[in-house]
Amino acid sequence: MISELQSIVGENYVTTGKDLAAYSSDWVGWYSWEPLALVRPANTAEVAALVKWANENKTAIVPVSGNTGLNGGTHAEGAVMLSLDRLNKIREMRADARVAVVEAGVIMSQLHDAADGLNLVFPMTFGAKGSAMIGGMLSTNAGGSNVLRYGNTRDLCLGLEVVTPQGEIMDLMGALHKDNSGINLKHLMIGAEGTLGIITAAVMKLAPKPLAYATAMLAVPDLDDALRLLNNLQQATGGGVEAFEYMTRPYVEAHMKNHGGGEPFDAPHQINILCEVGATAPRDADVQPDGSVPITSYLEDVLGRMVETGQVLDAVIAQNEAQRRQMWERREAAGEVLLSHKPLVNTDVSVALDDVSRFIRLADARMQQIDPGAQPMIVSHLGDGNVHYAVWPTTHDEAVHKSMIEAIEDCVVEVQGSFSAEHGIGISKLDTMSRRKDPAALAMMRTLKTALDPNNILNPGKVIPPAPAD
């Protein structure tokens, strides 16, 4: 086998044995596995040849790029791992058309830098930006904090190059804002976590670089007021809200305790919102003779009106980049803060914007029934309805943790939400998929997988749970 793989990618690009250590687990250490080998093709043609080889040899292939996923999507026991890291060229930056033509192994921060040089932004960003690659972002339809302004990864993708499960190269690489030439295969591939094809290149959208931000910590009496605040800000800025992040009081306290962070406000508040508004026009960004910046004034105007009506309780606007960073650090520490307590029950759910409040009330009540004294520890991309509803249980009993997750999912179902907002399914949510996903949808996914990948070569066992035994 090894020599056959070497004949496709060259002998230096097949890794086996103990050199595989770095590719035998996910970065959080929740999963580990033993792959057969790691191959590192140089280009799309080599990816196609490898998939053809895999079909002939009935060998599973697990594509991997930055390996920063959270659901075990690159688990590769007994499979050949196919790394996209050598497909790392930015093929073209087309500033006037505001697109970048990139290969799957381009690292997110590499694209950030290239866009910055053109006074543009590739607008998606999240913690793993120094490792996550475009291919993985597309395969998982990655999200993050500024989805409410720029959309998910899917919404930033105009064109795609994919190696099919048969090892054919599918060219959908137009930089097109309108394309109704048949069934949309681009969207079928995005978010399929490598089960239906291997994404090798893409045309990604760029956006004008904001010239100034106004960033604030805000306290509101309840989440319905938060939604009104968001809508007012969107109206006042023409859709310029870049982030609208919710942190609960217990989270803020845990952050202070663990990270030594300060209080966001003079007095403690239950609902703490980090809000950032971006301005791309000089007229909104330029410092005025009186020292004010218009984008900040717009934010102040909205807040002023809502303070008067009691819909905003307190507000602190960052006066400089250091204060802005401090506000963001409180939010970005979420992973560490949550993991500072063991055990941790964590979820990644989404609900309609006007259902967040109801969902959290429902879930909070259920948690106290299951484990009185358990501490919900919530952070949320409130602007897009994505709630990372986490809990610090009082017990290490895994059966209790499991029933907590099931109860949270029950509440999600009750408000027609999703049990996987941005992290995907991988292997960790297979059980949930089989219990929670609409049965007709599950059946259709199985049909699609079997039809497109009859030998079950590409990332087998992921995303789609096995059909129940008859």
Added chain:
Amino acid sequence: MISELQSIVGENYVTTGKDLAAYSSDWVGWYSWEPLALVRPANTAEVAALVKWANENKTAIVPVSGNTGLNGGTHAEGAVMLSLDRLNKIREMRADARVAVVEAGVIMSQLHDAADGLNLVFPMTFGAKGSAMIGGMLSTNAGGSNVLRYGNTRDLCLGLEVVTPQGEIMDLMGALHKDNSGINLKHLMIGAEGTLGIITAAVMKLAPKPLAYATAMLAVPDLDDALRLLNNLQQATGGGVEAFEYMTRPYVEAHMKNHGGGEPFDAPHQINILCEVGATAPRDADVQPDGSVPITSYLEDVLGRMVETGQVLDAVIAQNEAQRRQMWERREAAGEVLLSHKPLVNTDVSVALDDVSRFIRLADARMQQIDPGAQPMIVSHLGDGNVHYAVWPTTHDEAVHKSMIEAIEDCVVEVQGSFSAEHGIGISKLDTMSRRKDPAALAMMRTLKTALDPNNILNPGKVIPPAPAD
């Protein structure tokens, strides 16, 4: 058969014989056919029962809603037509979440009105708004003039209810901005023109209603300057450009001749652009003490700078609603203006924003080679790269017309564009699909169709051309 259909939908809702006249052709009269019957189910359950019946009886079903398509997508020779017109309820308007929950038979203007009552907009609009229904808009992923601000129909859809080709009801009706719970079936159904499922309801996005528009006719020296102008306007308004439409000099002249419209400018110009910018914030929309409106001032600022550098040649800003309507009427008359000359060769292609100029140069040259004296008659949604490249040939020779279309498509392929931007495939572009679409993509579409609809019940013979004989 009729009695079986009546037993599902009730005897008043099965139409046969000469009462079918209104459902036996498309609205432009390009296609006509003889359906077996027309059934008008009252709800999703009846749609599902009809599809189950069709599978048992191996009878083709052609879904129809507003019947305003342009490519024969509702052609139903020997098939049962299934009208969604009785599924016409707006189930819910959720203003805070900015979504509408609507059934497939809701007419676009009905949704416009409902949104308007909440001070919001359903932002998609086009000529057929008084007839086109949500189901058809989703099935064809309809476009129009303001895609550059709000996206295609697909981008406005958060959730979907679909009857599968097996007659199961698939519930994907969340109002979710993030949902990575498996393979994305919503996007698979949207734009599939009823070949993979029948859309019965949807959750659609609403947007803040612009409080003011600034509308202008602009002349630029070349299309690259037009793109720079668009980018400058997007930056100045934070993405507030609602429309950016291109009309050539011959089109403007034809419009004057046929509709008695006036010249857009004092002197004639080759490149005429209708641009509209919308403002949702009172600060941008409110009339100032000096009588100016900020959103108009922003437009004037950008134009002023570009007039100085010679990148804008002339500009007329609408001073009132009547002038704005006049500017729009010139653009909206495109269908009538084009059809005022027989014969007409028409296309619906898209290219990258920075390829429009090159594509048109290539195509113009080819037209003159094929038919010297032929008159290109171009209108274009320039802001999204969608070019309706039409030609008035000098000859009625259909072979010449066919070679013109092939040549235009050759030019599209040369710049990696799409031969169907917003009108879809239906039956009229099946040949083009088989010749132009990426072979791996075509093969995958065939596999999908066969797997999901093995009895070939739903809208058979549309979108996907038959496989070439071996």
